[in-house]
């Protein structure tokens with residue numbers, strides 16, 4: 001199944017509670033539109049969205065469950081229960097925060113649970129090359145640049161994709177590396193593939209109209 005994603009575009013269809021398009025019916029439509037445009041896969045958040053997408057869109061899903069637990073920074077599928085929810089909704093790949101941020105459960109236990117108990121693929125969302133290496137050692141099937149720019153260690157208000165991290169991961173790891181985060185143009189997506197990315201995840205530039213509008217407004221300023 002992973003090979004169907006090779007060289008492809010995965011469209012992240014996400015709208016959190018405070019976003020105008022929040023709701024499974026909207027994310028299911030976004031995913032259908034992504035499929036019509038040729039997407040190889042979908043990334044989606046939460047039981048309701050994943051379930052609705054799996055019911056009508058015949059594409060592999062990278063599922064996550066974002067939860068902010070008091071006292072911990074890791075928020076992308078940080079617990080076994082969250083992973084179970086993503087699995088129950090039908091996602092084929094479960095993505096987790098695999099950074100060194102504070103977490104409620106040990107990373108190795110979470111990965112072992114997904115791989116052994118659930119018996120499915122794990123994608124590690126990381127922010128540094130060291131985190132990627134550890135995730136690979138712990139048995140993750142894919143490593144993504146997803147969290148570069150979103151941890152205390154890497155928060156530097158980057159506007160561009162982190163191609164340096166992508167290259168570092170590609171040159172050190174043997175598992176497939178996913179380019180994800182702030183990829184806003186087809187040219188950047190192509191560049192990510194040329195740099196060795198296994199596939200490319202694009203979210204906001206396709207599925208968050210408020211972000212797209214904002215970028216136009218910024219671009220129109222004199």
Ligand SMILES: CC(=O)N[C@H](C=O)[C@@H](O)[C@H](O)[C@H](O)COP(=O)(O)O
Pocket residue numbers: 012014064146147150180181182183201202203204205
């Ligand atoms: C940091 C974080 O929470 N990232 C999330 C991970 O699932 C999503 O909100 C992003 O939309 C996704 O990673 C795709 O990135 P972009 O929207 O930049 O193309």
